[in-house]
Amino acid sequence: MTALRLQGATARYNDTAVLKEVSLTIPAGQRVALVGRSGAGKTTLLRLLHEQYRETGALIPQDLGLVPTLSVFHNVYMGRLHVHPTWYNMINLVRPLEREVAEVRPWLERLGLGDKLFAPVGELSGGQRQRTAVARALIQGSELVLGDEPVSAVDLPQAHNILGAINDRTRTVVLAMHDVELALSYTDRVIGLQDGTVVVDRTTGSLSAQELAELY
Amino acid sequence: MPRSASLRTSLAFVAIGLACLASADLAITTLHPWRELGRFTWGLVTPSFQEGGTLGLALGKTVAFALLGVAAGSVTGMGLALIYHRRLVRVSAAFVRAVHELFWALLFLQFLGLNAITGLLAIALPYAGIFAKVYAEILEEGDRSAEPALPAGTGKISRFFFARIPEVWSHIRTYTVYRVECGLRTSAVLGFVGLPTLGFYLDSAFLQGDYSRVGALLLLFYVLIALIRVWLRPWLVPLYLALAPLLLGGSLQVSMGNVTRFFTQDIVPLGLRDGFSWEALGSWAGDLLTQQALPGVVSTVVLTQIALVATGALALAAFPLICRHFVGRPEKVVTHIALVVGRSTPEYILAYIFLQLWGPSMLPAIVALALHNGAIIAHLIGRYADALQLGPDTPRNPLVRYGYEVVPRVYNQFLAFLFYRWEIIMRESAILGILGIHTLGFYIDSAIQNLRMDHMVALLLITAFLNLGIDAASRIIRAHLRLRTTPTYEP
Numbered sequence: 001m002t003a004l005r006l007q008g009a010t011a012r013y014n015d016t017a018v019l020k021e022v023s024l025t026i027p028a029g030q031r032v033a034l035v036g037r038s039g040a041g042k043t044t045l046l047r048l049l050h051e052q053y054r055e056t057g058a059l060i061p062q063d064l065g066l067v068p069t070l071s072v073f074h075n076v077y078m079g080r081l082h083v084h085p086t087w088y089n090m091i092n093l094v095r096p097l098e099r100e101v102a103e104v105r106p107w108l109e110r111l112g113l114g115d116k117l118f119a120p121v122g123e124l125s126g127g128q129r130q131r132t133a134v135a136r137a138l139i140q141g142s143e144l145v146l147g148d149e150p151v152s153a154v155d156l157p158q159a160h161n162i163l164g165a166i167n168d169r170t171r172t173v174v175l176a177m178h179d180v181e182l183a184l185s186y187t188d189r190v191i192g193l194q195d196g197t198v199v200v201d202r203t204t205g206s207l208s209a210q211e212l213a214e215l216y
Numbered sequence: 217m218p219r220s221a222s223l224r225t226s227l228a229f230v231a232i233g234l235a236c237l238a239s240a241d242l243a244i245t246t247l248h249p250w251r252e253l254g255r256f257t258w259g260l261v262t263p264s265f266q267e268g269g270t271l272g273l274a275l276g277k278t279v280a281f282a283l284l285g286v287a288a289g290s291v292t293g294m295g296l297a298l299i300y301h302r303r304l305v306r307v308s309a310a311f312v313r314a315v316h317e318l319f320w321a322l323l324f325l326q327f328l329g330l331n332a333i334t335g336l337l338a339i340a341l342p343y344a345g346i347f348a349k350v351y352a353e354i355l356e357e358g359d360r361s362a363e364p365a366l367p368a369g370t371g372k373i374s375r376f377f378f379a380r381i382p383e384v385w386s387h388i389r390t391y392t393v394y395r396v397e398c399g400l401r402t403s404a405v406l407g408f409v410g411l412p413t414l415g416f417y418l419d420s421a422f423l424q425g426d427y428s429r430v431g432a433l434l435l436l437f438y439v440l441i442a443l444i445r446v447w448l449r450p451w452l453v454p455l456y457l458a459l460a461p462l463l464l465g466g467s468l469q470v471s472m473g474n475v476t477r478f479f480t481q482d483i484v485p486l487g488l489r490d491g492f493s494w495e496a497l498g499s500w501a502g503d504l505l506t507q508q509a510l511p512g513v514v515s516t517v518v519l520t521q522i523a524l525v526a527t528g529a530l531a532l533a534a535f536p537l538i539c540r541h542f543v544g545r546p547e548k549v550v551t552h553i554a555l556v557v558g559r560s561t562p563e564y565i566l567a568y569i570f571l572q573l574w575g576p577s578m579l580p581a582i583v584a585l586a587l588h589n590g591a592i593i594a595h596l597i598g599r600y601a602d603a604l605q606l607g608p609d610t611p612r613n614p615l616v617r618y619g620y621e622v623v624p625r626v627y628n629q630f631l632a633f634l635f636y637r638w639e640i641i642m643r644e645s646a647i648l649g650i651l652g653i654h655t656l657g658f659y660i661d662s663a664i665q666n667l668r669m670d671h672m673v674a675l676l677l678i679t680a681f682l683n684l685g686i687d688a689a690s691r692i693i694r695a696h697l698r699l700r701t702t703p704t705y706e707p
Binding site for chain 1: 361362363364365366367368369370371373374375377378379382383385386
């Protein structure tokens, strides 16, 4: 992967433009925070990036996209479906194989979910679900992670833990974020959106928390 | 006084039902109907379990046909559900559903012969059509949010089984178990056309006047259905499916010669077998329509409309008896058992029993259809009414409470269930003709007796289209009255 490129991206939702002519280049290896009020276009921008870079990108959607009736193991294993043949996936659905459990377990331990391996996702708290979705994205081993508010439901120590894990695993990262301090400490570049257009695009070093806060 | 659309529709249906009743033959022709009924009831309470082996085999085969047929229908239906958006699939599924399982069995008998394949296909084919529709609706309503998050390159099958099936699995399982229960009833009834299931043994016990044996067979069947959730465990299903083929018995041989002859000669209209002419086709169709199809359709519709109103009346009268707003726990248990018996006994078996007792007329058919369908709707409405919260100022007089508080609140739900069953009652009305009432089934059965497969197939098609017509009418009325039943909750 060389770089992510969006050229004049526009998106409409019910006749309202939610993204207006946005052009971006994100070089490989860069970590980007998308900031802005809700409705500014962050989710739409991530969705367009994901559509364009499906092959290389792992997505952590805002609604998490988990299957509540399946266990944490199964939900995380879904990040590996593409590397195994169908019959092997079917066996793992009915009865998790030792090898795959061993593959999934370290990611859950890293995210503090080691004791929930076989709990149904439907029984987890909001924060635990969010960490499950993060684990599913990380286990894919993609070069790119696109995260829509990946730390919105966890406390601060867990947020540091999650963002650290994402940065350790992946070179290129685009995260929609609300927390200004976290955005500044885990990314290289901040893109601020307002009403579907880019209003701020600067390296993290040149921004202060106060300047950023004005975007909200 | 302005009247609601629901009330106007109901009154119109009652008026039509009464008009039909005036034209229907309701005579009791047996000499001692009450004595027969007494003997039969006595047989029920003194069941004879002699020759237990044969009884067990009858039940075993009934279960084997049901499980294999429903399993085949379920797998095929799931496959079709995935492509249910295609018009051809929707239309074909509606068509196979519109023909009753017994008619399918009669059709397959003509060219596959009396063997296990006939029985299995007669269940699997219409059930595949039903499963396709319901599974498609269930999948449609399921949450699909997990799909976009799957990695690119995930295979279609893995995607389906991980991201879509688990989400709706409990609905699919509940509905499939419900269908197994229906499959048991279907399988039992298939015995009446010669397959080695419960109906076959019931038929011979009746012919011998051995009512205690009839009682034993029916009681065992009720127990089997009442305990379905005990013996039908997911992990046992593969075992059952592996054992079931051993129980089917009989040959699986099909004579290709018979199949070919059926499709290339037997079903060709009689006058056209030596060459086509419009004149011959016209006279063939004219005779068929005026002498068989038309009287058959009229009787079927007449029976359906009377049975529909009788079903509604029975359901409205019976539901308070299982509802906590009207009766206490002990009474509730008694009526509950009565309703379970009513809905577990297939209409066909009920009609068969009343026909033996009263002789052939529309009366046994009406009573059978009303008892079975009325019990189902009363059960559903009773549960629905149980969930109602009545205020502290609710009238103390139960009749006033019934008329002013409860019925107005459950009435639309009641109509929804009733119109849902309209098409089912029609299917059954047609099939009861096999027992001697002059509905379409009578003419189909006669065509088979006379070896007129051309007539049989044409009448089957007419029956199917009549059914599709009623289905469409029911949907229009339900949409007009804004009645809703959830797709997964077919009564």
